[in-house]
Amino acid sequence: MRLAFILGEIGGGLRRNVSMVVSVILVTFVSLTFVGTAGMLQMQINQMKGYWYDKVQVAVFLCVDTSTSPSCASGPATDEQKKNIETLLDSAAVKPYVTSWAYESQADALKHFKEQFANSPIVDSVSADQLPASFRVNMVNPEKYQIINETFSATPGVETVIDQRQLLEKLFSVMNIASLVAVGIAGLMIICAILLIATTIRLSAFSRRRETGIMRLVGASKAVIQLPFVLEGVIAAVIGAVLASGTVWAVAKFFIQDYLADQYKDTAFISANQVLILTPGLLVLGILLAGISSLLTLRKYLKV
Amino acid sequence: MIRFDNVTKIYDQKTRPALDSISLEIDRGEFVFLVGASGSGKSTFLRLVLKEDHATGGIVYVAGQNVANISSWRVPKLRRGIGVVFQDFRLLPNKTVFANVAFAMQVIGKSRGIIRETVPEVLKTVGLEGKENRRPHELSGGEQQRVAIARAVVNKPGILLADEPTGNLDPTTSLGIMKVLDKINRNGTTVVMATHDDDIVNEMRKRVIELRNGVVLRDEAKALYTSMMPIIPAADSGSGRSAGAHK
Incomplete structure (x- = not known):
């Protein structure tokens, strides 16, 4: 009963706030794609190191x-x-x-x-x-x-x-810089995502202040009142993380595995399946982003 | 059921206290009118009972517990034992009568079976049988307030706080609401009602606690809205305070 009720509340909240939810999805999608790209570059560097260091003389x-x-x-x-x-x-x-x-x-x-x-x-x-x-x-x-x-x-x-090896080091340092740039952009986008999630939750809490006010008065627990808001953010972020994982995988599959690996046969490239290791990390990062920023917002705007 | 021990509430150090060291006790099953002008401290009294605010001084006991000792995660449990009704009803406009009342049970995790069983019963108590599927805007003010009362008592609280429940209603409708509150009171619920409505207070002849500027001006059983006691122009502290307020 309680679960069904909370799910209903989440559904209502998501529907009422569609445009904000879509923007949260997009921002987490872009930021996590950069995180994933940085991860992918590091994997590629490791792969090449392993491959070349055995051969260099x-x-x-x-x-x-x-x-x-x-x-x-x-x-x-x-x-x-x-x-x-x-x-x-x-x-x-x-x-x-x-x-x-x-x-x-x-x-x-x-x-x-x-x-x-x-x-x-x-x-x-x-x-x-x-x-x-x-x-x-x-x-x-x-x-x-x-x-x-x-x-x-x-x-x-x-x-x-x-x-x-020194010749390779130059290549690796270029790749390292590229992945640092990706991490930097990801950092900025993550800040964006946190602020946007906070704003979304605040709007959502404001548009449902009647409901939450009544919930407080009849003695609903903190979890029942706040969980729908937190889960709304988390669901949006998870969708963003799934899209980001999909994009990173697609880049690995269609660009690296099918194109680059074909063009440069003597170089070791990562495979698309290896990149899937990044998916759980991106999901966890998305959930943490949304969870933490919504809890901080609710502490301020939805007192129980 | 509710006991105030020298309770003081100060919102702002620069102005006078909203409640100034008041002590009173309301027993289980009592029906009490809280009267007094705006700003006399009625709403502050109700807020302190609900632990919406904490007292600046003194101790508030609700159902035998010092509310200051209730940790924040147990406040919901305190509020489950208290029903609240407001002047502006505070119904959810997009939910039916049934859903509005059921909402109070859903959010504290009651099972669907119990909700289906209890809600019609409560709606009958407040005189709304047959209107389960109406929405609030299809109801009169009196009916909306009945829905609010039904929602407040559906979880069978020991205390019902009503903050000017008839403030938006005409005299006849108000009387109907009072009958409902009286019925709930006779079922064993302690009712505390803050009001300005002298007709109702005079009609009901219940205990009246009058506040003025944060102090208890009088506390009489089976009383009227206005005091029957002559004001003695003596130099004691009580009249001195009220005289000061008239300036």
């Missing part, structure tokens, strides 16, 4: 004719210098940090270069002796890059040591 480039670094003063790396580097790579100081290494000759480098830039006219103007030979080192722990750097950067015949 530390490259020890050897001197070529055109090298300018001081350690290349004596011209291109000699076979002796190469031997020396190989010995160092297998030495006790370095070996524990290295899972494997491979030598990429200038001819190999040219082959890879041609594959990578197959569609570019630059390929024709590059010859093997312009490209440096290198040792590709796979690390046990990619974070320990510094060890290889210290060991080899001053070794004769080595032009430079490059951690490929």
